[in-house]
Amino acid sequence: MALVLLVSAALPAGGAFAQAGAAQGPVQVQPGLAPVLVGGADLAAMRTDGARYPMFAAELKRVRKEVDAAMKAGIDVPVPKDPGGGRTHEQHKRNYMAIYGAGMLYRATGDQAYADYAKRLLLEYARLYPTLGLHPAAKNNAAGKLFWQSLNDAVWVVYSIQGYDAIRDTLSEADRKAIDDGVFRPMAKFIADDQPQVFDIIHNHATWACAAVGMTGYVLRDPVMVEKALKGTDRSGKVGFLKQIDQLFSPDGYYAEGPYYQRYALQPFVVFAHAIEENEPGRKIFQYRDGVLTKAVKAAVQLTYDGYFFPFNDALLEKSLKTDELYQSIAIAYGATRDPALLSIARWQDRTTLTPDGLAVARDLAAGREKPFPYASMLFRDGPDGDQGAIAVMRSGPGDDDEVVAVKNTAQGMGHGHYDKLNWILYDAGRPIVTDYGAARFLNIEAKDGGRYLKENETWAKQTVAHNTLVVNETSQFDGKVKVANTMAPRQIFFSAEGSAKISTAEMAGAWPGVTFRRSIVQVDAGKGPPLVLDLLKVKGDKPAQYDLPLHFAGHIIDAGFPLQQNLATRPVLGKDDGYQHLWVDATGTPDASNARLTWINGERFYTWRMLPPAGAQVIIAQSGANDPKFNLRREPVLIQRVKSPGETTFVGVLEPHGAYDPSAETTEGSTSRIEALRHERVEGADIVTIVLAGGRTITLAIADSAEAGLAHKAAVDGKAIAWKGHFARFDGKGGAQ
Known part of the structure; x- marks a missing residue:
């Protein structure tokens, strides 16, 4: 993926967006070892109530099947070698999904076997990661270690830190220290301090990187790590997660790289925002910039047809709302807003997440609280x-x-x-x-x-x-x-x-x-x-x-x-x-x-x-x-x-x-076409297009050069005078404006 480096000096100051979230005081981290990326009471509800709701029960069954298969296959943490699609690349992807799934299964079921499996897998990474240099298949200045590009390393952390958070309080001090110091601290250092050319930019690569480092900081109780994620490696606020929210989204929630990358970037935005909300609710992150993150989730849905994203910019035609990024985004946005229209999207997806927000989606769907999503003509x-x-x-x-x-x-x-x-x-x-x-x-x-x-x-x-x-x-x-x-x-x-x-x-x-x-x-x-x-x-x-x-x-x-x-x-x-x-x-x-x-x-x-x-x-x-x-x-x-x-x-x-x-x-x-003729004429200050339909019916469209609402225009079409105010008007064959 191409990287465009936007230096902080070239960025707007973003003063219009300065809110309490950006001006928050010192980062606060929770004491102890309990999970911090989702609330403890909410985690407990997954275990006691999850099986009652069909969509959550189906997700539990799906994740259990995948993780059980991974456990049966055994621990496989290969030395990285291949680019995307190669065996080692795909195995490390399977592993982060297994770590995440096993952690959430442990919280949803209480089965210690899942916690033990996630621990064993992470201990293997603690042995491997310190031995790695840059990936041998890297082709640019954003090389990873586990993967050919550091973006994928950040994605690995975003998933794996959630699984680790779910089991960290079950580990011995020695195992916890081995994983903290062998996996997550050095990965966070590599992603942030060793690659500022990726971390300190305004781009989806940096969003994933900031989410990875910030969530790791909360889990490891490291406020400096969190502050770097929020405000950039120098902690000045010129870059970092908050500045990315300022610069990458419009006030309507449209994402700068287009609908396809809106899908991809949404996950780190909303997952990290959820972690911020859990740990520092005073930042009011989901209210930041007039709630732009939840607006962005709804905008992503609006920018689809039959669930598939409008394929503008670098987009793959096959991507739809049925992706892990949108399962996560819909669940988290619903948890933040309780907007019943989002439930209809979750029903269309026929999936939710193995999280407390996913449980809320499944529960409220079962209770019949959904409303149709309001697809609309809009700018x-x-x-x-x-x-x-x-x-x-x-x-x-x-x-x-x-x-x-x-x-x-x-x-x-x-x-x-x-x-x-x-x-x-x-x-x-x-x-x-x-x-x-x-x-x-x-x-x-x-x-x-x-x-x-x-x-x-x-x-x-x-x-x-x-x-x-x-x-x-x-x-x-x-x-x-x-x-x-x-x-x-x-x-x-x-x-x-x-x-x-x-x-x-x-x-x-x-x-x-x-x-x-x-x-x-x-x-x-x-x-x-x-x-x-x-x-x-x-x-x-x-x-x-x-x-x-x-x-x-x-x-x-x-x-x-x-x-x-x-x-x-x-x-x-x-x-x-x-x-x-x-x-x-x-x-x-x-x-x-x-x-x-x-x-x-x-x-x-x-x-x-x-x-x-x-x-x-x-x-x-x-x-x-x-x-x-x-x-x-x-x-x-x-x-x-x-x-x-x-x-x-x-x-x-x-x-x-x-x-x-x-x-x-x-x-x-x-x-055969029912249009008999098409005519265009230029009049003073406007273009007039007439569509002649079968049977002689006409539709005339008048488009003025000016967009001034009250400005009057007039023209003659087929010998008949027409008049209108503003930029645009439609006239039928009888000459009546609509």
């Missing part, structure tokens, strides 16, 4: 102050198969960010339709570069042409330079989720020198079937340029409305760099306003992309996978509109879901 601002763009989410309804449009107008997202400002994706009928590639990576598959990010992640997945947004002169935004990209963000101009048309308008300046582009995405209820989606993208450049606008889609092409020149004998490659070297050209065509459409089928529904191509535009039908000798890339289709422009260009398109195909009944209906 998630980006940046610590919420002024670095946003993700706009537009939902046609609350159901799993309702249409969802997500528009990515966010900041870069550090080293895991992609060069895709003003990108958008679409889901419908339970499937991705307008797609984002996500990351080029096979996590923990050793044959694929040890499970690391592949080189194609840089050459394809991050490049602008791999996304549904503007490309200028076949070059990526910011010239593909993350340090430059981190200094600029889009401007979210307008968002509305009201009425029969939802809209997001944003603008990006500086992604290419002298180029500014503005994009409005509108989800339009057309009365029958799923909503239409209008895309209006306007470019202003200070010199002639070639503009490409890709649309990556999932499905099988059914029909093109315009003639195509197909490459049947040979398959040329579209370009040489910035992702273009990975695109095969299957066909090209030159449509006009009357025939510029492409229809494909996905599942049991048809989709037509209808365009108003700029004058002289060419359409390219291409597929990813060129120049890929190791078969690292998926083969996926893309339509690209290309125009050579003197500098100013407007792209207009409408995505229309329609019809139904039933392969069982062998029936097809509505396979």
Whole structure:
């Protein structure tokens, strides 16, 4: 994983976030040996009440099965050798899960065998760890000892310290000292003091590191260790856990690296916060920054479709809410808020945690206290102050198969960010339709570069042409330079989720020198079937340029409305760099306003992309996978509109879901578009787009340049005057504003 080092001098002071939690006095640690990461009374309730509640009983059975299998296999603590996916890597992962599970099983059942097993495993680590140097498969300055990168070492500690805390009071003084001094103290020193270049940054790697060191500090009763975790190695507060909360989340709970890494980073944030709450409730950590950590858990849920995270930035498509990070996060957030909507997510996950918070989830589900999670059309601002763009989410309804449009107008997202400002994706009928590639990576598959990010992640997945947004002169935004990209963000101009048309308008300046582009995405209820989606993208450049606008889609092409020149004998490659070297050209065509459409089928529904191509535009039908000798890339289709422009260009398109195909009944209906025409005109201070539907019905969308709410606008459409106030209005064929 890439590390982006953000030195403290470059960080905002965060004065707006200074609360009691940040200004708390000396760190307080609990005396004695009893567990401190969860309360003793709550632990006792797991043993007495857990079996009464089906979800907790199922989790107890699941963890017992896994740990019993590990115990039967015997103690295996190998000398580290392999990268991700290799035998030693996977065994150390299994071991930290076994330590954690055995500790929690001991507290949930009282069976001493589990405590003894965790002790034996940890004593083996106490013998091994002091002998280790840096991992032999390390490839960067963030090398681990147990694993190829220190991030995984921190994850090992976060899990293992919880298991150790659960059994520490059962150990002899000698065994406790051996584990304290042979495992956790030296690991905490390595993670913090020996790697400040990782620990003292604002990044998810540092979040895991701070959680590991801070939780270890509470368990070992070491206030200095806790203070380092909270405020950085120099304990100044310029970095550390509290500063990470300040800098990595927006006021809406959106995480800087995007939804996928929000999932990953949430676990150390909420697990460590829970430990802080148990040990120092006076910090009021779950109220810090207006409760941003529990907001972040709910935001993570909102940024999904059918439970799967929107795959923006470095994201794996397979990740959903059914992950250990979200089981933990939902349980802890429920424990902190008692929000009954979180119970419905736990029921969908069909899992909870072997913790007191997990018990509370199971108990309240059994009591019928859940409420539906309020999935909504909403704007998630980006940046610590919420002024670095946003993700706009537009939902046609609350159901799993309702249409969802997500528009990515966010900041870069550090080293895991992609060069895709003003990108958008679409889901419908339970499937991705307008797609984002996500990351080029096979996590923990050793044959694929040890499970690391592949080189194609840089050459394809991050490049602008791999996304549904503007490309200028076949070059990526910011010239593909993350340090430059981190200094600029889009401007979210307008968002509305009201009425029969939802809209997001944003603008990006500086992604290419002298180029500014503005994009409005509108989800339009057309009365029958799923909503239409209008895309209006306007470019202003200070010199002639070639503009490409890709649309990556999932499905099988059914029909093109315009003639195509197909490459049947040979398959040329579209370009040489910035992702273009990975695109095969299957066909090209030159449509006009009357025939510029492409229809494909996905599942049991048809989709037509209808365009108003700029004058002289060419359409390219291409597929990813060129120049890929190791078969690292998926083969996926893309339509690209290309125009050579003197500098100013407007792209207009409408995505229309329609019809139904039933392969069982062998029936097809509505396979052709119901849009008869698409028109666009520029009037003073506004753009007017008219969609003409079958039968002559029209939907006219008026989008003003200004977002000022009270500013009046007027225009003539088909000889009829229209007038509105503010940025946006919709008019039907009878001329009535909605």
